[in-house]
Amino acid sequence: MIKKVTRLVRLLALFGIVTVFLTACGQRQSLSKQDVLQNDRASNTITWGVKADTKLFGLMDVKDNQVKGFDVDIAKAITKRILGENGRAKFVQVTSQTRIPLLKNGNIDAIIATMTITPEREKQVDFSKSYFDAGQSLLVKKGSPVKSVKDLDKAGTKVLGVTGANSVANIKKSAPKARVLELSDYAQAMTALKSGQGAALTTDNGILYGMATQNPGYEVVGGTFTKEPYGIAINKGQTPFKKSVNQALAEIEADGTYNRILKKWFGNVAGFDYKEAAR
Template sequence: MKKLKRLIGALGMLAMLVVVLTACGSRQSLAKQDVLTNDKASKTITWGVKADTKLFGLMDVKDNQIKGFDADIATALTKRVLGKNATAKFVQVTSQTRIPLLKNGNIDAILATMTITPEREKQVDFTNSYFDAGQSLLVKKGSAIKSVKDLNKSGTKVLGVTGANSVENIKKAAPKAKVLELSDYAQAMTALKSGQGVALTTDNGILYGMASQNPGYEVVGGTFTKEPYGIAVNKGQEPLKKALNKALKEIEADGTYNRILKKWFGNVAGFDYKEASR
């Protein structure tokens, strides 16, 4: 009887393993399928967007909808690629999770303040740039920190977000500073307020959004890097990439892009809306 129970238990474990492996295989094959063909069939593009970044993608607690520049651009592109009745579905991502979710087939594309870099191009393919940002600093008003040069002192603590390109950039620009990495921008802002660092660094557009939510803080020092944002798709998804590039040109040509840009950045103090327009 004991041997029979052991056999039944072993068979049960084997069955569970088969289910897990089958699920993993399905997920992997899904990521390798022609995403554009699947999206045309479902009339839906599933986008990875930020939900903690004011102006670009922020969760509205009133209706649990992600709203921002990236979300509106994603919606406009979806309707260009699939038709006016198509749906843009949003999945919340962070700087750490966005590429893994894309590679696993959980999302079709990333539109989430993602800078095009040679290192990332080894993992994903990018469309043409849809927003040209630059890295800057957020500090408490009255701070002695006026530029990135002021951070290059031994022991100076600077705050960043894990997985963001800005962390590596600040290490190069201020090698003597100590960088404290947080998991998301909300935690980084809390750390800045509690004095865990003298400045928070990331792209200027993101920082202007944070400054608008926190009147006691300001963006200083201009920009010390160029950060072109691109839409990321999985390797091998050339049809989707071409369709998105075509759609980007169309919304820039007919004024849709500038209307969305003005909606989110037109009244942001310190942000040069006209310089960013296309």
């Protein structure tokens, strides 16, 4: 009898745990269906998904455990325009693989994480207008025979990329004979390049310039062979929030805030054309 009671208690406890888990999942999913702008105004906070491994755009500063970069500063400026000077920008670390799932689940309100606007992604999320016009390029060791994407289009040539990034699909189109090795993040991709696992690392030029500043023995080559406009990703159906983000972007471009942030992060980066990128 005691064993039966004990077994019943365990089953009830397990049922309770499952119920709580499913309820939490339901609440999280329903959160993505709510009016984001209304919720953010009520909490005076916008939660942004940002990268923490991408120099110049979003990189964790180990001194104070704060993510810093162009994307972060643009997010802060947009937050102030939407919520006012006391508005708070909260940041959640994302990767190319996790950013859309986190947005769809309602864990973040928007993604500002070097995310190229593409037709395929627009099937899943909505985008703001472009806030940074990048282009795909190559990072190689100085002195490398690789000078352009054409040099990679040879059977067996290994090219490094990051899983979930648009650049992986692009390199397969531009250098179909090359072999692509996908890593989980840019830190791993850079380590692979240094260890000779690939002839070049490919992604957007802005990201590569950041990696080059951290690794003086490497350089960006070949110009750009694609156009990669970055947009802020927002859940579908969040029209008021998207409209507010676009309006805020227009405001920070008009009053010079955008160019000040751009100059702060890219003004002294060797090879980067700051004047061409300014708005």
